[in-house]
Amino acid sequence: MLEYIMAVFSLKVLLVIGVLVGFAAFYARPVYPKEVSNRGLKTIVNFTFKFIGAMSAMSGYLGFSPLNTTRAMMNAMKAMDVKSPKVERHMTTMDGVEVIIFKPAGQTEGLRPGIIHIHGGGWVLMTAELYGKFTEAVVEETGSIIASVNYRLAPEYVYPIPLEDCLTAARYFLRHAKEYGVDENLIGIKGDSAGGNLAMAVALKLSKEKDLPGLKFMSLDYPALQAFDFKLPCYKKHENGPGLLTKQAMVSYWLLYAFGNLDNYDIFYNNKHLTTELQNSVYRSYIDKTFIPTSIAGIDHDITEETAGGKDNANVQIPQEMIKIITDPLYAPLMASDEDLSVLPTAYIFNVEFDVLRDDGLIVAERLKRAGVKVTTRFMSFEEHGYLNFVSQDKSVRQEIIRFAKFFNETLNL
CATH class of the missing domain: 3.40.50.1820 (Alpha/Beta hydrolase fold, catalytic domain)
Structure with a gap:
């Protein structure tokens, strides 16, 4: 029972961290000049990569390799690869x-x-x-x-x-x-x-x-x-x-x-x-x-x-x-x-x-x-x-x- 409670608690902590990192990445998103095409797409893409970077950095404090975390998150994009x-x-x-x-x-x-x-x-x-x-x-x-x-x-x-x-x-x-x-x-x-x-x-x-x-x-x-x-x-x-x-x-x-x-x-x-x-x-x-x-x-x-x-x-x-x-x-x-x-x-x-x-x-x-x-x-x-x-x-x-x-x-x- 104790292990179950700890597991749920850990998941909630990770969720909170993810939300906080997401907000930080959002406010750190780049601002493009008005002349730039597809500003919305560029902003979303940059936000995504900043989020990946922030989560990877956070993983380092949890004992994981930030680089391997980045690789894993990027490899997940293969699911969107429709041949x-x-x-x-x-x-x-x-x-x-x-x-x-x-x-x-x-x-x-x-x-x-x-x-x-x-x-x-x-x-x-x-x-x-x-x-x-x-x-x-x-x-x-x-x-x-x-x-x-x-x-x-x-x-x-x-x-x-x-x-x-x-x-x-x-x-x-x-x-x-x-x-x-x-x-x-x-x-x-x-x-x-x-x-x-x-x-x-x-x-x-x-x-x-x-x-x-x-x-x-x-x-x-x-x-x-x-x-x-x-x-x-x-x-x-x-x-x-x-x-x-x-x-x-x-x-x-x-x-x-x-x-x-x-x-x-x-x-x-x-x-x-x-x-x-x-x-x-x-x-x-x-x-x-x-x-x-x-x-x-x-x-x-x-x-x-x-x-x-x-x-x-x-x-x-x-x-x-x-x-x-x-x-x-x-x-x-x-x-x-x-x-x-x-x-x-x-x-x-x-x-x-x-x-x-x-x-x-x-x-x-x-x-x-x-x-x-x-x-x-x-x-x-x-x-x-x-x-x-x-x-x-x-x-x-x-x-x-x-x-x-x-x-x-x-x-x-x-």
Whole structure:
């Protein structure tokens, strides 16, 4: 009897906590400008994610892992994944890496073009399955066969393991394309956010491997490409929103991916890792803010502005191993030289305004153009990070996928 009473009491306590957390998340919800489309949807989505974040933080006080709580709550969203009758999907492995194949339903004649897809989620969250509705929409609009990679996640598996999983799957798919009904000469790579990071890193690595069919395009949707400077204009403007991705979250994701912990969070958040040595290095020039269009950034490109905290950083000691990682192009692709960028395939760069990663995409688009790569860009002034994932809730997302499909067809001469 006592156990029953305690169980009921515990449930009531959890219910009260949930209600209180819900109210807190509601009052902390972001406020979007009036010009923004679907303000109601964005507010609901942001409230939901703030609620998940608050509940996850609360779980830490109860002895649970906040990260695993977040994963569990996000995985619950799979219940809303109503599969398209126009697309078949099945799980397989490629040299030990789990991959979901998405393809047009029914029998198909001849070989189709293919896409290697890498999901986002800050290297620590999400799965290929949770990206199912978006991936299905891409299949429907392009007629392609997609290999979506379920790479292992940080912090359990830190850099370079997630990248190695993506490379393993990409190499296998390129070598065995015909087994999946794909023309190996019509394959590109696509990823968003952390997946955009991994997609570009895979493209950089494979560009040096001449024993494989070359990637025909690289599609990056609001990609995370540098951990060098967390005081770029977008990090200042959207530090706390209103978009889904805040500076706090992004800095945490970078550190969990690299080191598996947040021990140096304050150093990175305040840009104290950007020492005088790094400021004077060639890597500084790779993300110079003059690459950012003033019409978007709303800055005057005053090159005398101090972005690292000035003289305060002169005495900060950063381990060489840490510097080695954050300047590694396979960890942070914007650290690649112009020479390495010049051999990358035709690119499609999709960017949105309400996003701390906005400038990463703007900079890489401009650098690729200057390196001689053909680049198609799309910038949406009133959308936020994660926008493309809401293809079932926001009709305008489908139009953006159709826009990508046009690039896809033109690039592959279909």
